[in-house]
Amino acid sequence: MTVEDAHVVYSARTGGLFRSARVHALTGADLTVAPGETVGVVGESGCGKSTLARLLTGIERPARGTVTFRGRDLWAIPAAERRELVGTGVGMVFQDPATALNRRLPVRRVLRDPLDVHRRGTPAQRDARVRELMSLVGLPGRLADALPGQLSGGQRQRVAIARALALGPGLLVADEPTSALDVSVRAQILNLLLDLKERLGLAMVFVSHDIRTVRRMSDRVITMYLGRVVEEAPAADVTERARHPYTRALFSATPGLLDPIDPIPLVGPVPSAVTPPSGCPFRTRCWKADAACAASMPAFAATAEETPAMHRYRCHHPVGAHESTHDLVSQATSARERS
Numbered sequence: 001m002t003v004e005d006a007h008v009v010y011s012a013r014t015g016g017l018f019r020s021a022r023v024h025a026l027t028g029a030d031l032t033v034a035p036g037e038t039v040g041v042v043g044e045s046g047c048g049k050s051t052l053a054r055l056l057t058g059i060e061r062p063a064r065g066t067v068t069f070r071g072r073d074l075w076a077i078p079a080a081e082r083r084e085l086v087g088t089g090v091g092m093v094f095q096d097p098a099t100a101l102n103r104r105l106p107v108r109r110v111l112r113d114p115l116d117v118h119r120r121g122t123p124a125q126r127d128a129r130v131r132e133l134m135s136l137v138g139l140p141g142r143l144a145d146a147l148p149g150q151l152s153g154g155q156r157q158r159v160a161i162a163r164a165l166a167l168g169p170g171l172l173v174a175d176e177p178t179s180a181l182d183v184s185v186r187a188q189i190l191n192l193l194l195d196l197k198e199r200l201g202l203a204m205v206f207v208s209h210d211i212r213t214v215r216r217m218s219d220r221v222i223t224m225y226l227g228r229v230v231e232e233a234p235a236a237d238v239t240e241r242a243r244h245p246y247t248r249a250l251f252s253a254t255p256g257l258l259d260p261i262d263p264i265p266l267v268g269p270v271p272s273a274v275t276p277p278s279g280c281p282f283r284t285r286c287w288k289a290d291a292a293c294a295a296s297m298p299a300f301a302a303t304a305e306e307t308p309a310m311h312r313y314r315c316h317h318p319v320g321a322h323e324s325t326h327d328l329v330s331q332a333t334s335a336r337e338r339s
C-alpha cells in the first residue's frame, strides 16, 4: 500500500451558522507499507494520523495525491472494484470497540456479516470460518451468541479484530486500538496483534499516542507534523538517531523513553490546521529554522548510514548524526533566550 502526496481538507463549522473553515488535515503526506511490515505512526493530536489511516481503508478520498493498493490507484477504479479490493484486502480496527460494533448483533452475526456481504463460501463454510476466527483471537466458542454489551472491553476488541480479519486481509490498520481499554487488558490486545501478525504474515499500520508502544509494535516508525510525514526510520533508530528536529523534540518529551532528560523546549503551540505555515510546518517552533524553511518544504533525504532506504527525513537543517538530545536541549534553550 502506498500513499503519495496526499492532501485532505475538511470543512469545519467555526461558530456562526453559515461560517466554515477549511481544515488542512493532510498537506502532502506519504506512506509505504510493505507486505508483512508494521509501520507505526506518531505525532501530536491533530497532526493527521487518523486521516492517514482512513485513506488506507478507502473511507477517505484525497483531494490531491494517490493511494495505491496491489498496483491499483484506488480512486481511479470503479467504486465497486475499490470496495472489493479494500474490503477484502484491508482490515480496520478502531479505538473504541463499544461504538465500532453494532450493539444488537451477537458475535456470530458480527463475524458472519463480512463473509455474507462478500459471498465467501457456503453457509456451512461461513459458520466454520466464524468458529475459526473466534479461536484465532482467543474468544471461547460459548460467546458466539453474546451481544457486545455482555462482553468485557478486551473481549469486544477481540471481536473487532476478528471481524477485521474475516476476509483474510494482507494489511491491518489499527488506529489507537488499546487507548479505550483498561490498562490491565492493553498488553493482552497488543500481544494478540503481534501474534496475529506473525502467524498470518500481516502488514500493519499502527497509530498511537503512546510512543513506547508504537516502538515496540513497529518495524518502522513515521513521525507526522501538521499533515505531513517529516521522518520515517527503523523503530530502533527513532530515538537518539532521528534526524528531524521535531522527532527528537517529540521523543524527548515522552517520559521514560530516553535517559532522564529535560524535553527540548519548543516555542509556542502547534499552529492551526486552518492556516498552516508556508514551507516546513514545524518552522514556527523549530530552533534551527531560517528563511529556507519558510520558503519550501524539502523533499525526503535519506541518511547515509547502513539502511538509507529505510531512514528518510524532510528537513533543511537536520540534526547531525552525532548530536545528542542534551546538545539539542542546549541549542533550543539558547535560541529561545536569543529570541
Ligand SMILES: Nc1ncnc2c1ncn2[C@@H]1O[C@H](COP(=O)(O)OP(=O)(O)OP(=O)(O)O)[C@@H](O)[C@H]1O
Pocket: 010, 011, 012, 023, 024, 025, 043, 044, 045, 046, 047, 048, 049, 050, 051, 052, 209, 273
Ligand atoms: N470530520 C472532520 N471535520 C473537520 N475537521 C476534522 C475532521 N476530522 C479531523 N479533522 C481535523 O483534521 C485534523 C487532523 O485530524 P486527525 O484526527 O487525522 O488527527 P490525529 O493526529 O489522528 O489526532 P488525534 O491524535 O487527536 O486522534 C485536525 O485538525 C482535526 O481537528
